Amino acid sequence: MNDITTGTVKEEKIIHPNNINISISKNVSRIRKERKLSLDQTAELTGVSKAMLGQIERGETNPTVTTLWKIANGLHVSFSSLIKEEAPLVTVVSKKNAITEDDGNYRVHSLFPFDSKKQFEIYSIELEPGCSHESEAHYDGVEEYVLVSEGVLELSMEREQYIIEPEMSVMFQANRPHTYRNVGTSTVKFFNIIHYPN
Numbered sequence: 001m002n003d004i005t006t007g008t009v010k011e012e013k014i015i016h017p018n019n020i021n022i023s024i025s026k027n028v029s030r031i032r033k034e035r036k037l038s039l040d041q042t043a044e045l046t047g048v049s050k051a052m053l054g055q056i057e058r059g060e061t062n063p064t065v066t067t068l069w070k071i072a073n074g075l076h077v078s079f080s081s082l083i084k085e086e087a088p089l090v091t092v093v094s095k096k097n098a099i100t101e102d103d104g105n106y107r108v109h110s111l112f113p114f115d116s117k118k119q120f121e122i123y124s125i126e127l128e129p130g131c132s133h134e135s136e137a138h139y140d141g142v143e144e145y146v147l148v149s150e151g152v153l154e155l156s157m158e159r160e161q162y163i164i165e166p167e168m169s170v171m172f173q174a175n176r177p178h179t180y181r182n183v184g185t186s187t188v189k190f191f192n193i194i195h196y197p198n
Contacts, residue, residue: 020083020099024068025059027082031075046074064101065108069136076139078114078196080121105131114196123192125180127153132181138174141197145171151188154181
């Protein structure tokens, strides 16, 4: 927060990359235990193996975006609730803090984690040329808002395809499988706002 008289930074929190797995480990374990679920029950709900869940809770693996979405959908929680840290009044997040897939060609940066009072979370996402990411259907009522800032993004849902160019946006009900694909020759950069029902 900027001090009006001095212009100095009074409070900030920088989230470093190595904190992601620690946060994921703590959050997955906490959510599972709050719901009094065993690892076997959690595996059945999410489709993620008991062994993988155990490794995630112990911080022994780097879970992919797809794996985290399976856990979030299976437990009916927001994606960012699995990666968020306790935050002060002002939080500064570095874009180095990313979850990646496809050898780093798909990068997800959590900008603003889920807030139960606001019911949404915001991500910055980057796809390299030729890269695509398939997202499982989220539960009913979840909406996604996509705002493209650079590159050409193709959004596919079942037999429907939409081309979103820079300065264009799209909103859709996310209870169907959907795919993000970079169909251009430069990096696609877009913001993704995910709104969850009450």
